[in-house]
Amino acid sequence: MNPLPPDNSNSSAELPAHWSYTTISDKISDLVLRRRNRWPWLIAFGCAFTVMLVFFGACIYLFKTGVGIWGVNIPVAWGFAISNFVWWIGIGHAGTFISAVLLLLRQRWRGSINRFAEAMTLFAAGIAGIFPILHLGRPWFFYWLIPYPDVMNLWPQWRSPLVWDIFAISTYLIVSLLFWYMGLIPDLATLRDRAKSRSKQLIYGLFALGWRGEARHWARYEKAYLLIAGLATALVVSVHSVVSLDFAIGNTPGYHSTLFPPYFVAGALFSGFAMVLTIAIPLRHFFALHDFITVRHLENAAKILLATGWLVAYGYAAEIFMAYYSGEQFEMYEVHDRMTGAYSPLFWTLLVCNVLVPQILWWRKARRSVVVLFIMSLFVNLGMWLERFVIVVSSLHRDFLPSSWGIFIPTRWDWIHFVGSIGMFIALFLLFVRLLPAISIFEMREQVHESSQARKS
């Protein structure tokens, strides 16, 4: 079947009339089963895969040599690794938010974007999980942070937020994986049924867990999906709150702030939705999914971006206000240094990216312009990374004793690990779109039903 020309006049998230159950299934499953690999995908995957391999190589070198290959030092003992960790985990928020929260809020339009958003979450959270391990001085002992009954009767130190982190992130990863996999089951069955080769039938069949589409299956499925959604909703708030405690529990000026949990959650959604846009826009373009990921989807994402952007901006303002309101010399100096010190260009850039640029979304025209949204989403991604970096590094580089002040300058290995992780993310995502349905087939079918109902009435 030929991809349909994009219909820019379509302003609703509803499916156009020409989509039937069959054509929907054909369209989405063909992306996985029939479509031949084309040059753009091959080139993109080749590049991303190479970068991923470089990342792995750099990790091996890191394990062999030590974190001294990075620019971290005393006082700035945390650098890119922690910034990257917080950034990726933030990106990993939008998927669950879209899948779970919007499901509970009965936002039906989420159906066409939740699958890849969840995949994004999974990959981002997975990559985020790598960084704290890379960050360790002795990464081969990372499991000491996990409570397990060892012969010496040693347990983690429960007052440390890093231990809470382990729980928060691993729970989040597990629930996200379950949620994503559960959503996939009916579609895996579809793929199984449509696959021509024996091996594909076997593999998809294996993961479809014997799904036959019985009413009983569907009834239990819906219930279970809703339950996990409920569970995941709490995690959307908890994960980044706990991550923020890594900082808020610390006494470093610039870390030590009760504002951090909500501020981090807002920032996470903000960066997550930006990444959704960064992914959705090329995806719908290259795979001609304009009818599924419509301009309305993009516009809704843009609105959330605008809203969370303001929450984040409020966070910035509150941070600065509280520092001066506290009258604490160290806090005041920290804010002063952030605005005028060595890292101030980054601070002002992040304000431009995260506060100024998103204001363009007040205009409906901008919200509905694919190009504007794509560029803006890149700005926000950059801005949020800078925010993490500024929090992590600029707070540390000048704390209490001026004698111990220092500066962090990233080395080439810092950059390789950062860019490498992006390469890994892209490579994984490119694999995902070719191996699994990037858009939920069964939920699209539901929408065919609903759209026809709507048209009838």
Next chain:
Amino acid sequence: MTTPLSLPADFDKPDSLQRRHLLKLMAASIALGAAGCSGPSPEKILPYVHSPEYAVPGEAIFYATALQLGSYARGVLVKNVDGRPIKVEGNPLHPASFGGTDIFAQARILDLWDPTRSQSIIHNTQPSSYASIQDALNVQLKSLEEAHGAGLRILTRTICSPVMANQLHEILNRYPQARWHQYDPLHDDHTFDATQRLFGKSLQPLFHFDVAERIVTFDADFLQGGPASVRYARDFSMLRNPDHGTMSRVFAIESTPGLIGAAADERIALTPFEIELLIRRLAKRFDVLGEINAAADSSATHITGFESKLVSELTQYRGKCVLVPGSRLSVDAHALVHELNIKLAATDHCLQFIEPVEARAENHINSLSSLCTDMATGKVNTLLILDGNPVYDAPSDFNFAQCLKAVPFSLHLAMYRNETSMRCNWHIPQTHEFEHWSDLRAFDGTTSIVQPLLAPLYNGCSPHRLLSWLLPPSLESAYDIVRQFYQHNYTESDFEHHWKTSLHNGMIAGSAAAPVNVTSLLNTSHKYSTLKINPSNNLTLIFSADDSVRDGEYANNAWLQELPRPLSKLTWDNAAIMNPLSAANLHVDTGQLIEITTAHGSIIAPVWIQPGHAEHCVTLHLGYGRTAGVNIATTIGFNAYTLRRSDDMWNTGIISIKHVEGIHVFANTQEHARMIGRDLVRSATFAEFLKTPKFATAKPEQRVPDESLYKDYPYDGYRWAMTINLNACIGCNACTIACQAENNIPSVGKQQVQLGREMHWIRVDRYYTGDEKTLRTDFQPVPCMHCERAPCEEVCPVGATVHDSEGINVQVYNRCVGTRFCSNNCPYKVRRFNFLQYANNSVESIKALQNPDVTVRQRGVMEKCNYCLQRITRARIEADRLGRRIHDGEVVTACQAACPTSAISFGDLNDPQAQLHQSKSSPRNYSLLAELNTRPRTTYLARVINSMTTPLQPGDSS
């Protein structure tokens, strides 16, 4: 003479096995009293059949010996564990130590185990053997004997060893035409020249700062770098405790900022010319000098204020004051200062003169000059250079390297195959002071026997042994040479007892020099030359010994290289040091390369801006830009000796300074120098202190919070704590390097320091207050605070840093995974992280250096001060064995032991008798960053300055 073209059989044999074998046997060798033989041991060394009673495996044994600095002795105790010397402590009985040590004594142990020390005899680039050199020398000596020694020259550094002096005299008797020359690039020639002029003979001043209530230093940093510094610092600190109700007052006049300037109550930075002028003005005021060159006198009006302060104080404190001249001053200035001292009755209590400790006190420039002249004219055919490195450090106009080419037979004995060795026919590896028998005299004349701690590691030869080759063969070993010398000079009958006591105590009782009555000798008829006017606007170049590598002698010592220089906090470098105003005038900034041109040549050096430096002058530190004999320092720094000439040894005029392309990146450990209004080093004037003794904790914002979510820990046993007295601390860094030696702290190299990864567990922070005119320097040593509410403990996810039952915040290296959260959360930033594998665990000899009581840390783990837990444990084992508590003073931390001024107190707060309570209950006691509610165990005693004006408060300027 044999010139081996092929390698001798025993050369280059991997001798690690042999050495390990030696190590095992070292204890035995000491027990047999036979370890002193240098070179391959002529005696047989046998393993124990019956272990000596005192040698318990794993237990340390301390041996008393002496280390040289500028050839003068400082008494030390060396800790030996299973035959390995691993740590140097001060000798509490020795007058140059009284228990304290300086950085050089602490770092000397690293030189012993340095695998890059010279290990074989080299004959013109070819490895050779002892047999060959002795053959060659014998051929040479045969012809010399016929010529009565004409053409034989021996060049040494300063000689303070009576045995060696005796050997040299015997050689001169045997070869009457032979000559002995001395050269030491830092030798204090002018003191001896001045005393010669004043008293008719060379004399050496001895200062008594423990009774001097007013001290005036003229470019004289007696707290640092000298053989008497440790003792002087200790004496000095006696009158610096305001809690006792009195305080001395120090006036420091200096060009290059030094420790005395930082410790001073009144300080002024003047150019060398202005210092000379100030001395003459004072001399005139006290009728020592008639007239000063009027033109010169009028050229510096800004010193009159300081001068009148000085005059009034000196008049008032006649008999209780002392003036200290620095070695860079002219002979005239030295003479004037000492005349003033006599005039002001300093010689009553505060100053004594003794006969020179040096075997032959002479002007080293003249000595070397006559040698060079003779070498150049071909009068020298045999030159033996004992230690030293004249090719590198002789005045550039002597052209020593060129002269050396005219000498047919030249031999150099040195621990490293350095620049001089490369240009001599023969190089013989020298023994370390811990490898040979010798003797040394201290600054006050006290004699110590230098006893070896192990057999020579690297086939070394002691200077005594080398000299004995020139004498008729009689004595076998250096041990016999030394022992027989003292036996010969000992008149009583119980020599054996005397010898053993002297060895045990590390000094010969009653050997200090007697003071000379100088007032009767004083000759006032001599004339002072007219002070030459400094051409205005001309910059002066000052040469200075480096704080860490001195004249270059310690250039291969990584601990010293990495030790932040006290004022600049620079490591691994020297620089063209100038003050901010001069830099602004020259439009240069730190790191900018400049070309400095003097009448003697030019040099390219990076600029370092140093607050408190005198204007119109630039200081260059010696000891860098080495080209040979150093393995860690050949590519760093520049060689300032190339501009140093015999007529301008200490300062010279700068003709021009030009910018050169390029920026140099320094490795300094403290980038920010101001307290920016934070209450870190708390200080007051003495007057303020008398009014408000508790000034350090009196202000409402200095309130210490006492709320906490956590319960207090119970301490039933011990409760360890520390205080650091900021009034006593002189910033000498001895604590830092003692800690490094005690705790197996690795050095990380220049690049890692640039990245901010130095590993010192106790650092000395340095802060400036005030502007260039009123600049004050404060030092604050910062070890771990061992907080009662330790922020690090709360955030470690694996419990690798925990509070122990005695209040110590301990770091469990085994458990650490390296999240570095603890370091982030430490407000004092005392934690150090092994970002890479810093500890060297591949080199055998470095392994032997490590303290067996302390873990050698792997990469990826955090480390920090633990109050020398291993020493507490040692004391605990001993106390448990005897069924008692640890006594007060039984545990002395490494930093505390090394501190020359006893600024650090340590003890058990649960012991009501503990000395520590004295300092903890001082009104000046305060906690650093107490407002964070960390409740530090380590507290500070605030600084009190006995200034005549009110000092500026911290934070008055950025």
